[in-house]
Amino acid sequence: MLPTPSTSHVCFDRVYEPAEDSFLLLDTLSSSSEVAFLQERFSKAQSTPPLILEVGVGSGVVLAFAAVNGNRIFGRQDVLTIGTDINSFACKAAAQTIRTAIVEHGHGASISLDVINGDLASCLRPHSVDVFIFNPPYVPAELPDFARHESYNSLPEGQKKTTFEQDSYLLELSYAGGEDGMVVTDRMLEQIPEILSDDRGVAYVLLCAQNKPEQVKERIRQWYPGWMAEAVGSSGKQAGWEKLQIIRIWKEQA
């Protein structure tokens, strides 16, 4: 077991607390089969450092894990990490989590860029991302009212504390996924072919049973010849409604 980054400084009233889904991502990325796949793709000597993007970093636990275990997972000492979140409080929390993890476990090995307050991957240069990670808001529940986003995304004017309504809104952003829990994920999937690097890009996206994962994978395989989607990790073995899986999305080389 690789160490889980500490998130004890994070206030979980307004930032998603690491849960079963987060840990499934950590376990999947460090599983022997994914490590073999990733090292084959990324550990070639003198190849350029892979850029790892996590969208929706929340507490930062997943991206920090990838950053400090660059050597174990990717077989190299120079992976680059970058994150985004729509919630500005999450951005600050995650930046702190990553900094602390690198000091405690990273031995100065990986390079962490910034955590950007933004929508999905909309600010990334096309075809620049080598490894993409997303644990989306996947619960079938009505999306929050984004009209309030700007006022709720920072501390109320002249105040030092968030309001209760603000915290509820920010937490809704972390789990509510609209119809089938797929509204945000579908928007993200659409961007994936544009942001992944052509030669070695790979994406990991978490889905729950209500997201209709079989249909999602089938749709991805129809994107364009060569696109692949497979489940590479799962939890909640019974056919319960919270069953989670991680799908890997990549393009077969011609």
Place this chain on the structure above:
Amino acid sequence: MKLLTLNFLTCAIKTCKTSPSSFPLHPRDAELEILETDINLPFLKNILPRLMWDELRTITSELGLPELPPAAPTREDLVEPGAQAAEGEEVEEQPSQTAKDLHRVLLETTVKEGKLACGNCGHEYKVMEGVPNFLLPGHLV
């Protein structure tokens, strides 16, 4: 926000992405801060092919930083010459001054406050407490 981050960012407005002038984003009214980190020589050597050197030069000159050379350094330029290994001996490579300067620009020079402007649509994204904000009102409907 580190300057190397700008190597990977562009305007968040969809129609700007196809326009060459949406990259790089131009720092405006930037308050810079130096945050020291350990130098990682293998990283610097390997990142060279990914650096958009001309654009990086544009950014540093817009920020009023010392001018970068017209051409990107080579891997060899980043290693301090001299420390010759004796027969069969492994000597750890040391970063040259060029490597140290590059490390300073890419990873230690950060934008604490300011704006990032798109050269295509003119939109300005704010950087506050080191966190760039790329949210657009249009995203959130």
